[in-house]
Amino acid sequence: MPLTRKAYRAAILHSLADPAEVGVDASYEYFEDGLLVIENGRISALGHAGDLLPSLPADIDITHYQDALITPGLIDTHIHLPQTGMVGAYGEQLLDWLNTYTFPCESQFADKAHAEEVADIFIKELLRNGTTTALVFGSVHPQSVNAFFEAAEKLDLRMIAGKVMMDRNAPDYLTDTAESGYQQSKALIERWHGKGRLHYAVTPRFAPTSTPEQLARAGQLLGEYPDLYMQTHISENKQEVEWVKALFPERNGYLDVYDHYKLLGERSVFAHGVHLCDDECARLAETGSAVAFCPTSNLFLGSGLFNLPMAEKHKLNVGLGTDVGGGTSFSLLQTLNEAYKVMQLQGARLSPFKSLYLATLGGARALRLEDKIGTLQPGTDADFIVLDYNATPLLSYRLKQANNIAETLFVLMTLGDDRTVLQTYAAGNRVHQR
Template sequence: MTTSTHAYRAAILHSIADPAKVGIEHSYEYFADGVLLVENGRIKALGHAVDLLPGLAAGVPIEHHPDALITPGFIDSHIHFPQTGMIAAYGEQLLDWLNTYTFPTERQFADKAHAADVAGIFLKELLRNGTTTALVFGSVHKVSVEAFFEAAEALNLRMIAGKVMMDRNAPDYLTDTPASGYADSKALIERWHGKGRLLYAVTPRFAPTSSPEQLSLAGELFRQYPGLYMHTHLSESRQEIDWVKALFPERKGYLDVYDHHGLIGPRAVFAHGVHLCDDECQRLAETGSAVAFCPTSNLFLGSGLFDLEKLEGHGVRVGLGTDVGAGTSFSQLQSLNEAYKVMQLQGKKLDPFKSLYLATLGGARALYLDDKLGNFAAGKEADFVILDYRATPLLTYRLQQATSLAEKLFALIMLGDDRCVQETFAAGQSVHKRDP
């Protein structure tokens, strides 16, 4: 087999551990003039240029980016691809917003050609923003997920997705049945789960839109196949929580609905989790479940303030989600910008190195992919992004004033967006390059 090796020289930064567990200073590695060596789509080596360059074999191409920072590709732990066309829809809270904007938009995804067009736009936006892995909601239509996986497979992306299961409390044109939801999901699992870099998530939309029968079948699917994911929503707004109480009076809480139906455990990811009690946090932690922190969505819909310290204090795995279309940007830099403000409003802090962790290695850990993604450990898949320090005049000027790496990283988070993403790589191949 022919060996393909490339070297990338720039400032390089990656997380090596959770700052909450090891302290900020031990949570990352930084190379002011570093080299990332990629071989056959995986990380071969990482180090200082002065150490690695002399040992490179003759003829290995070296790309030098003197005004850039290389980081691992960003990981989005919760996003809806059918909602791309309704991002920034005005003026509703969660349940009204679903009925006014979301459901009519998702109706169009019964048409596979439409789903394929949007999947192309969606993936292009992710890559333009440096996101190389995402946990993705499809629509209720089987063809929407087929179109998404076909587009992701063509780019050799590490993506997780699933067909929405929804058999009640939604328009007739968007509902399936317990039997059809199970059968369609099973067929998609057997075709796509584990194919290349693709993985499947059993995806009941949220408890109010699935009957107990459908939730039970979803739980059966989740347990039936090794390595499968479960992706749903949890405790996003108080109105939603009250609705769940009315629909499931026999259960002791929102999380208990999912727990009762076997929809909890490793690789179960619950989006939002804004209003969780201590017992729910403890149950999530002891089962190895994860929560996706979606700051732009929670602020946009007025759902509340996510308590990162509370969840992590219980040991819950936490990733970062954009939640497009309730979220207002595909950019994880912008999500971290808003996450900092969410913490500030609670009188708490979000260190820039913790932000880096949430968007990369923390996200990989939440998705049980930290053996494959999230940092530049040798042997991991070479998903990475080149961030341009000179992307805008203001960013250029601000970084000239920075006196530390922490200050530079924080300014990049607060001022950065898709314009900062110079190039995005998946499995060592360039999948996005910004126009000059």
């Protein structure tokens, strides 16, 4: 293949570390007039335009953006593909919401054509919103995952997904068995895990919908294949927590159910964690597991407020999740708007640089992919987005009053949405143009 080299000039910002660990000033790198150089799908150089331009060949293709900010592609650590068609469903809390809206919607994915149609809509929505990597729940049907991976592979996206395992406490039309869930997952792993930039996640929906036999089989899969992911839900809703205690009286709490079946580990991501206690946070951190913070969904379903300071105290990896369809937006910018409010309600601050971290490098660390995505460091995948300062009249006017990059960033996260994303790039290829 011939060497393809391109450069992109604009204001450029990315995270270097967690502000909670190194302080805000050491947590990011900002170039007011920056240059990002891409070679064959990877970042080869990043710096001040004035420093880098003299070293580049005269014929290099340079795209110069005015009034724009380049950041790493955004990372969504919790989202449901089959719930795209029921976003914004009225009036229930978690358990009733699942039965009333979610399960009937997911039943449609037995049809491969339906799965393919929704996968196309879903991926376009992710890219329109600047999300270049997501950890995705399929439905119980293998075709939901096949359709998603087929669409993601065509665009060379770095995506992680898995077939839901669910063998009880759900409608008959939507359950597998411990054995069929294991065999179907195994076939999907053999087909997709590690193919291009795709990864597989073992996906028991949550403890109440899996028998002990199925949870044991999920743990078995993690033992059989190195580098697999595991995704599930934990401690989202108080009724759910009580239900788990009733279903697993022999276990010492919700997290201990997953721990017992060997589901904790460096690539295990637990969505929500709103009602975790200190000991559970400590155990998650000790095992290298991560939590997906889903503020929009937690507010919409009335689940509660995630305690980010407690997670930080335990040095627990935290990513950000839109949790569509409990969450009401594919936009991680809008999700950060809600995250700020969740912290405010608890008397805590969420700085714009911590927000940037959560949506990029924090998500990459939660997924153990920080060597590949989440920053704009040379050598990493060229997954990046271009944010337009003039996307809406109000945004344009407001940003003219901003005095520094911190204020600019905060306004983008408060007023920004899919309209703010001018372009999205994955592996150096433009995959969305507004």
